[in-house]
Amino acid sequence: MVTSVTSFSRTGLSDWLIQRITSVILLAYFVFVAYQLGASVDYTSWKDLFDQTWVKVFTLLAALSLAAHSWIGLWSVFTDYLTERLLGPVGNVLRLLCQLGASLALVVYVIWVVVIVWS
Amino acid sequence: MLQVSLYRYNPETDDAPYMQDFSVDTEGRDLMVLDVLELIKAEHDGSVTYRRSCREGVCGSDGLNINGKNGLACISPLSESVKNNKLVIRPLPGLPVIRDLVVDMSLFYAQYEKVQPYLQNATPAPAIERLQSPEERAQLDGLYECILCACCSTSCPSFWWNPDRFIGPAGLLQAYRFLADSRDTATEERLAKLDDPFSVFRCHGIQNCVNVCPKGLNPTKAIGHIRGMLLSRAT
Ligand code: SF4
Numbered sequence A: 001m002v003t004s005v006t007s008f009s010r011t012g013l014s015d016w017l018i019q020r021i022t023s024v025i026l027l028a029y030f031v032f033v034a035y036q037l038g039a040s041v042d043y044t045s046w047k048d049l050f051d052q053t054w055v056k057v058f059t060l061l062a063a064l065s066l067a068a069h070s071w072i073g074l075w076s077v078f079t080d081y082l083t084e085r086l087l088g089p090v091g092n093v094l095r096l097l098c099q100l101g102a103s104l105a106l107v108v109y110v111i112w113v114v115v116i117v118w119s
Numbered sequence B: 001m002l003q004v005s006l007y008r009y010n011p012e013t014d015d016a017p018y019m020q021d022f023s024v025d026t027e028g029r030d031l032m033v034l035d036v037l038e039l040i041k042a043e044h045d046g047s048v049t050y051r052r053s054c055r056e057g058v059c060g061s062d063g064l065n066i067n068g069k070n071g072l073a074c075i076s077p078l079s080e081s082v083k084n085n086k087l088v089i090r091p092l093p094g095l096p097v098i099r100d101l102v103v104d105m106s107l108f109y110a111q112y113e114k115v116q117p118y119l120q121n122a123t124p125a126p127a128i129e130r131l132q133s134p135e136e137r138a139q140l141d142g143l144y145e146c147i148l149c150a151c152c153s154t155s156c157p158s159f160w161w162n163p164d165r166f167i168g169p170a171g172l173l174q175a176y177r178f179l180a181d182s183r184d185t186a187t188e189e190r191l192a193k194l195d196d197p198f199s200v201f202r203c204h205g206i207q208n209c210v211n212v213c214p215k216g217l218n219p220t221k222a223i224g225h226i227r228g229m230l231l232s233r234a235t
């Protein structure tokens, strides 16, 4: 059976709110990056840029937002299409595998971002 | 001659559903789709099975998928339904078929039951009736007119995938009908039951429901109001 245990925050409202807030953060970050790309893309200017603490924090925030946003979205997709109702018992196994794979990937990405930006 | 293609399935004799074609003489009249079904049943094949009752868009029993769009057969004129002289009629999508065009509505009604579609008021009943101002009464317009035909819920992908967890547009429209009623005092309990990731929040605002409702109602808007109430309750 499809349950809410693996949802991001267990309540529909928080998931929905988090989805909205993280999309604003992501939009702001991508606009910021696009603006910087337009300004200059050489090594020193990017190093200077990412040496600033606020840029690091902003980047980390964007990475966390991306992870939360993706998880909520993917969770909806998995619980729509990979279910016992549509695929039989194998649906449950498949859904769990996909959820494991997706969560693992997202955790690795966030750690990776931390390593790159803060090292 | 109008070419009609009907979904047929009798679980007692058929291994699988199939489409059966009929040529129907409408004598050039702009009949309703239900009239065509009646003609087929009377003159071609008496075993064709469907639900109908009022034949005027009031009872909600003949919701069907007509040329790919859900609607009530009795108030869908051929002039608006037929494309290239062809009429394809299937049962409402997403629900188990009992026979031909008749579907099992149990899941749909179970979701309706979940929203406790009746007035709840903890205060002692007054001698005559609970009064409402005209403004309070106006809050129920566009909500109370629903005839539970299921055209909306069975056109909603979120309801197809999770008909046991997502209440669906019809149920949610009625949930809001009682949330919006000034005489109902169970608002908090009602909202508490809706705040899981499935009941309300599986709606992704695709508006298929609005597109098909034969009564011109707007479940998506009602769902937005419920979301707003959940939001202000939490903040
Ligand atoms: S909202 Fe409209 S389409 Fe949905 S059940 Fe009610 S009358 Fe039918």
Ligand code: SF4
Residues within 6 Å of the ligand: B155, B156, B157, B158, B159, B168, B169, B202, B203, B204, B205, B206, B207, B208, B209, B210, B219, B220, B223
């Ligand atoms: S707007 Fe919501 S309830 Fe209506 S069809 Fe789309 S997902 Fe379903």
Ligand code: FES
Residues within 6 Å of the ligand: B052, B053, B054, B055, B056, B057, B058, B059, B060, B061, B062, B063, B072, B073, B074, B075
């Ligand atoms: S027969 Fe009653 S709504 Fe069509």
